[in-house]
Amino acid sequence: MSQGDKLITMVEEAKKDGQAADRLIEAYLPFIRAETAKFIHRHPQEGQDEELSVAMFAFYEAAMAYDASRGAFIALASRNIRHRLIDYSRKEARHRGLISLDDQGPGEDDQSLLDRIDDGTDRIGDRVENQALQMEIEAYRQDLALFGLTLSDVADRCPKQERTLKACQQVLAYAKTEPGLIRDLLQTKKLPVTALAKGSGVAKKTIERHRDYVIALLLAFSNGFEIIRGHLHAMTIEEKGGEA
Amino acid sequence: MMTYLVLETHRAYAVVLDSEGRFLKVANLGYAVGQELEEVMAIEEKRALPFSLSPRFVQGLAAAAVMVFMVLGSWQVLLSPQGSVEMQINPDIMATVNRLDRVIRLEGLNPDGVTLIEDYQARMQPVDRVARDLAVKALQEGYLTDGGQINLIIDGQQDAWVAETGTRLSQELEAQFEGRVRIVILVPGETPPPAPEPIVIPVEPEPAPTPSPAPVSTPTPAQVTPAPAPAPAPTYDDDDDDDDWDDADDDDADDDD
Numbered sequence: 001m002s003q004g005d006k007l008i009t010m011v012e013e014a015k016k017d018g019q020a021a022d023r024l025i026e027a028y029l030p031f032i033r034a035e036t037a038k039f040i041h042r043h044p045q046e047g048q049d050e051e052l053s054v055a056m057f058a059f060y061e062a063a064m065a066y067d068a069s070r071g072a073f074i075a076l077a078s079r080n081i082r083h084r085l086i087d088y089s090r091k092e093a094r095h096r097g098l099i100s101l102d103d104q105g106p107g108e109d110d111q112s113l114l115d116r117i118d119d120g121t122d123r124i125g126d127r128v129e130n131q132a133l134q135m136e137i138e139a140y141r142q143d144l145a146l147f148g149l150t151l152s153d154v155a156d157r158c159p160k161q162e163r164t165l166k167a168c169q170q171v172l173a174y175a176k177t178e179p180g181l182i183r184d185l186l187q188t189k190k191l192p193v194t195a196l197a198k199g200s201g202v203a204k205k206t207i208e209r210h211r212d213y214v215i216a217l218l219l220a221f222s223n224g225f226e227i228i229r230g231h232l233h234a235m236t237i238e239e240k241g242g243e244a
Numbered sequence: 245m246m247t248y249l250v251l252e253t254h255r256a257y258a259v260v261l262d263s264e265g266r267f268l269k270v271a272n273l274g275y276a277v278g279q280e281l282e283e284v285m286a287i288e289e290k291r292a293l294p295f296s297l298s299p300r301f302v303q304g305l306a307a308a309a310v311m312v313f314m315v316l317g318s319w320q321v322l323l324s325p326q327g328s329v330e331m332q333i334n335p336d337i338m339a340t341v342n343r344l345d346r347v348i349r350l351e352g353l354n355p356d357g358v359t360l361i362e363d364y365q366a367r368m369q370p371v372d373r374v375a376r377d378l379a380v381k382a383l384q385e386g387y388l389t390d391g392g393q394i395n396l397i398i399d400g401q402q403d404a405w406v407a408e409t410g411t412r413l414s415q416e417l418e419a420q421f422e423g424r425v426r427i428v429i430l431v432p433g434e435t436p437p438p439a440p441e442p443i444v445i446p447v448e449p450e451p452a453p454t455p456s457p458a459p460v461s462t463p464t465p466a467q468v469t470p471a472p473a474p475a476p477a478p479t480y481d482d483d484d485d486d487d488d489w490d491d492a493d494d495d496d497a498d499d500d501d
Contacts, residue, residue, distance in 0.1 A: 022255040050273050053256075054285065057271035060256035061287050079415070082429075083407040088285070089431050090403065133278040137251050151252040151259040155267040169265060217265065231249045231280075234263035 004072075011063045011073055018152045024063060025056055031074070032059050035081045039089075051085055058084035133227045140228060143219050147189055147212075154216045167202045168210055169235060172217045174200035182222050191215055248281040260284060323348060327400025329371055329413065333382045333392075335360040341371045341400075345409070350374065356387060371409070372416050379417055379425075393426040 014021035036044045036055040044052040062077040159165045197204040248260040258272040270284035330338045335356030340349040350366040352358030382388040398410045410429045417427045
């Protein structure tokens with residue numbers, strides 16, 4: 001298999017699997033570094049130069065959009081990296097002149113400016129809450145895995161159109177009025193599409209097409225994910241009763 | 245205000261949940277799971293044509309739209325600027341470009357720039373061709389040399405156009421000069437990077453030879469080294485080398501989500 005064919009194979013695998021995508025990025029990190037260096041006129045340092053992270057993301061984005069019938073992948077990746085870095089530098093230009101609270105303040109110790117500011121927050125309490133959140137997210141991820149889903153899958157299949165998003169949230173609103181439906185979902189690992197369509201008034205086709213997202217939403221509103229639910233403060237869910 | 249909760253991190257991207265319930269893939273700028281963000285760089289997706297619209301139908305629709313567009317006074321659109329491309333070679337020139345990426349105005353920004361564009365017909369020419377022609381002209385007239393640098397400053401209201409034009413022109417010029425000239429894209433207002441300094445390797449002088457009794461020798465005629473023949477002037481192939489990658493079309497059609 002030629003180098004070009006091997007690359008195309010890696011790109012196609014990366015489209016389907018997050019770990020394959022990670023391996024692709026690792027394999028092409030020297031190329032990504034070189035493209036970044038061309039733009040920032042120095043060698044980028046991982047963990048220090050956000051431009052390198054932006055370039056890695058642009059490379060991944062190119063892999064997701066790649067169509068082998070339309071040309072070489074490296075050319076596409078190079079263009080996309082440049083496009084994203086130019087975008088990023090324009091956005092960053094707005095923040096020029098500001099200092100980051102994560103920067104080290106004056107003095108010889110390692111404290112950041114944020115560490116020095118006493119803003120009255122309970123840092124220990126925040127740390128405990130953050131640990132609880134991480135555990136909750138891990139539990140959520142594992143529950144999704146029971147349905148054969150990953151968070152990357154859900155993100156890929158999340159509705160992009162506003163009206164479709166609202167329709168799925170309408171399904172959620174109905175499901176909240178019928179706790180038995182969510183219980184059935186958790187026990188059978190099957191989405192009760194017919195019952196949800198009938199009760200919510202959303203077309204069966206729409207629910208089927210976005211089943212992974214609907215499952216993710218219903219799971220988030222099952223027991224044990226209070227912090228994740230609390231994050232969804234801007235979601236307007238109009239409670240809807242079931243139709244006869 | 246929209247906020248984003250980081251759910252999962254990968255090498256190049258993270259999965260976040262926004263406060264309206266969307267799961268998104270975004271650039272992973274050193275995030276940790278559980279982190280809450282106010283701003284993210286989300287993935288740009290290409291929208292596919294819906295199955296109910298055939299490509300031929302869409303082409304017909306596009307052709308009809310073009311006709312309507314022209315009937316409604318397309319001249320105004322052809323003459324209204326979309327952005328500008330400044331080439332700093334020293335000479336410096338600026339091309340104002342319309343929505344079809346054609347030059348509607350070309351001006352020299354310094355006396356050498358005015359000289360460079362004299363007698364050059366740029367009006368309604370594709371900006372790619374104008375940039376290439378003027379860069380080649382600068383080289384031929386001695387303003388630009390091997391190892392020199394061209395700074396490109398693209399400005400316009402649409403960030404996507406600016407980014408795409410910069411990428412395209414830089415690749416066009418890199419392909420034209422095959423690495424002999426450095427192409428740098430600058431953000432408007434940015435200071436250009438210094439040109440790389442030549443590397444000088446000092447050579448130690450040879451030690452003076454110890455004197456020996458001078459032998460009697462017949463003088464030899466001085467050898468004249470002929471001057472090296474001047475290098476032939478480079479010729480540049482003016483053929484357009486098509487980029488392997490077609491610029492993606494902007495698919496405006498909605499999917500049937």
